[in-house]
Amino acid sequence: MLVRINAAPRMQIDGQLAALAGERMMSCCEFRYRRGFEIFGEGEEPEYVYQIISGAVRTYKLLPDGRRQINAFHLPGDMFGFENETIHRFTAEAIVETNVHLMRRSSILEAVRNGGAGTKDLIKFVTQNLQHAESHMLLLGRKTSLERVTAFLLEMDERLQHPDVMILPMNRRDIADYLGLTLETVSRALSILRDEGLLRFDGNTQRRLELVDRGALARIDA
Amino acid sequence: MLVRINAAPRMQIDGQLAALAGERMMSCCEFRYRRGFEIFGEGEEPEYVYQIISGAVRTYKLLPDGRRQINAFHLPGDMFGFENETIHRFTAEAIVETNVHLMRRSSILEAVRNGGAGTKDLIKFVTQNLQHAESHMLLLGRKTSLERVTAFLLEMDERLQHPDVMILPMNRRDIADYLGLTLETVSRALSILRDEGLLRFDGNTQRRLELVDRGALARIDA
DNA sequence: GCGGCCTATTGATCGAGATCAAACAAGCAT
DNA sequence: ATGCTTGTTTGATCTCGATCAATAGGCCGC
Structure with missing residues (x-):
C-alpha cells in the first residue's frame, strides 16, 4: 500500500x-x-x-x-x-x-x-480551507445541478491555470460525491453544456475537456 | 442601528x-x-x-x-x-x-x-469553524430532510447544554436556510418527530420544544 | 482479433422535497 | 378589543434530481 x-x-x-x-x-x-x-x-x-x-x-x-x-x-x-x-x-x-x-x-x-x-502560514492554510468549505456549503445547500457542475468546471479550470484542454483525474462518481449529486446527473449536466456549445469533449476519452465559453459558464454559476 | x-x-x-x-x-x-x-x-x-x-x-x-x-x-x-x-x-x-x-x-x-x-487559540478557533463546516457539508450534500432537521435539533441541544426546554431564537426559514431546505419541509419534519413522540412543542409557541427521546433522535441522524 | 471489466451516456420512471395555496396562531401597536 | 404583520402548519400538486435499466465505448490481457 x-x-x-x-x-x-x-x-x-x-x-x-x-x-x-x-x-x-x-x-x-x-x-x-x-x-x-x-x-x-x-x-x-x-x-x-x-x-x-x-x-x-x-x-x-x-x-x-x-x-x-x-x-x-x-x-x-x-x-x-x-x-x-x-x-x-x-x-x-x-x-x-x-x-x-x-x-x-x-x-x-x-x-x-x-x-x-x-x-x-498555518493560520492562512486553515483559513483557506475554511473559505473553500464556506463557498461549498452555499453550493451544496442552494445551487441547482447545472450550477454545481458549472462551478466545479470553473474551479478546476482555475486551479489548473486555465489549460486549453483540462484533464480531470476523477471519475463522474467522484464529481457527483463532491457536488452532492448522482453520477447520472453530473453526466447529464455535462451533456447539456456540451450541446449548448460551452464545452467540448476532447477526443476519445470523456475526462479530457475544453471550456469553450468561460464567460457563459461563469454566467450559469450564479 | x-x-x-x-x-x-x-x-x-x-x-x-x-x-x-x-x-x-x-x-x-x-x-x-x-x-x-x-x-x-x-x-x-x-x-x-x-x-x-x-x-x-x-x-x-x-x-x-x-x-x-x-x-x-x-x-x-x-x-x-x-x-x-x-x-x-x-x-x-x-x-x-x-x-x-x-x-x-x-x-x-x-x-x-x-x-x-x-x-x-486562534488556530483552534479557525480549526473548530472548519470542522463544523466539514460536517455541515456532509449534511448538505448527503442527508435527507428528516436527518438534517434531527441533526439540527441535536446540535442545538448540545450547544444549549441539554436543557429541559429548548428555546430556539431562529424561525423556520432560518433553520431551512441553514439546512438547505424550505421552511415547509422543516415544519413537516418537526411534525413527524412530534407525531412519533420524539419531541414535544412546549406550550403555545412553536419555538420552545422539548426533546423527549434523544436516543431515538441520535439514531435518525445517521 | 476476442472477452471481461470499468466508465460514461442516455432513456424511462419514481419520489423526496419544492412550490403553490389556504388557514390559523402569535405578537404587537393602536 | 381590533386590525395588521409575521410566523407556522398543513394540504395539493409539481418538478428536479434520484433511481432503475440498457447500451456503448475504452482499456487491458490474452
Whole structure:
C-alpha cells in the first residue's frame, strides 16, 4: 500500500510545507500511492502532513450506510492532512497514482509552539480551507445541478491555470460525491453544456475537456 | 442601528477573546444590536471580532437571486467575525436582540505577529469553524430532510447544554436556510418527530420544544 | 482479433422535497 | 378589543434530481 520511492533530494514544488517547517526540510520523505489506495483514514491518528508532487487526492466523509461526501480534491502543490486534533476527521485516497512529500505533524506543532515563522502560514492554510468549505456549503445547500457542475468546471479550470484542454483525474462518481449529486446527473449536466456549445469533449476519452465559453459558464454559476 | 449601551466593566463570559487579546482586555466595548439588524456585511472590511454576551446571530451568504445559505448560528459565548483576509466573506445579522463584546481585529493580528499566547487559540478557533463546516457539508450534500432537521435539533441541544426546554431564537426559514431546505419541509419534519413522540412543542409557541427521546433522535441522524 | 471489466451516456420512471395555496396562531401597536 | 404583520402548519400538486435499466465505448490481457 505504501511504496517508498527513490530517496534522492528533490525540489519542493512550492513553499507551503517549507514555510511551515521553518525552511529546515525536516522529516521530509517522498512517497508514492497507487490509484485508489488510502493515504489515511477517518479516525486515525494523524502522523504526517502531505503535499502533492504529482497526481490527485480526494478527502471525504462517509455515513454509516455508505453515502459519501467529498470535501475537497487536492492537486499538485496542495497541502492536506493537517489536523489540530488527535484524529483525522476524514479519509484521504489517491485518485490516480500520486507522489507526495510528507513531513511529521509533530515538527509543525513544535514550530508553532516556538512561535516559528510558519505560524502565520498555518493560520492562512486553515483559513483557506475554511473559505473553500464556506463557498461549498452555499453550493451544496442552494445551487441547482447545472450550477454545481458549472462551478466545479470553473474551479478546476482555475486551479489548473486555465489549460486549453483540462484533464480531470476523477471519475463522474467522484464529481457527483463532491457536488452532492448522482453520477447520472453530473453526466447529464455535462451533456447539456456540451450541446449548448460551452464545452467540448476532447477526443476519445470523456475526462479530457475544453471550456469553450468561460464567460457563459461563469454566467450559469450564479 | 448600532446602539452603545452602558460602558461599565463587565465580566467576559468565557476566555476565548481574552486569550486572543493576551488577557489585556484591550479595545473591548459592548454593543447591542436589535433583532434583524446587520452586524457586518459580506464584502465589508473587517474591523472587529465579536463575542456574544446574549442573544443569537446568523452568518450567511447570498446568491444574486436571493437564495441564502446560513453557515452558522452563534449563541452566547461564541466568537465570530474573525477574518484573515481584508474582507468579510459573509454577512452577520442579529436574530434577536443581541449584546456583543467586540475588540479590534488589529489587536488580534498584532498579538499573533508578536507570537502571543493567543496564537494557539486562534488556530483552534479557525480549526473548530472548519470542522463544523466539514460536517455541515456532509449534511448538505448527503442527508435527507428528516436527518438534517434531527441533526439540527441535536446540535442545538448540545450547544444549549441539554436543557429541559429548548428555546430556539431562529424561525423556520432560518433553520431551512441553514439546512438547505424550505421552511415547509422543516415544519413537516418537526411534525413527524412530534407525531412519533420524539419531541414535544412546549406550550403555545412553536419555538420552545422539548426533546423527549434523544436516543431515538441520535439514531435518525445517521 | 476476442472477452471481461470499468466508465460514461442516455432513456424511462419514481419520489423526496419544492412550490403553490389556504388557514390559523402569535405578537404587537393602536 | 381590533386590525395588521409575521410566523407556522398543513394540504395539493409539481418538478428536479434520484433511481432503475440498457447500451456503448475504452482499456487491458490474452
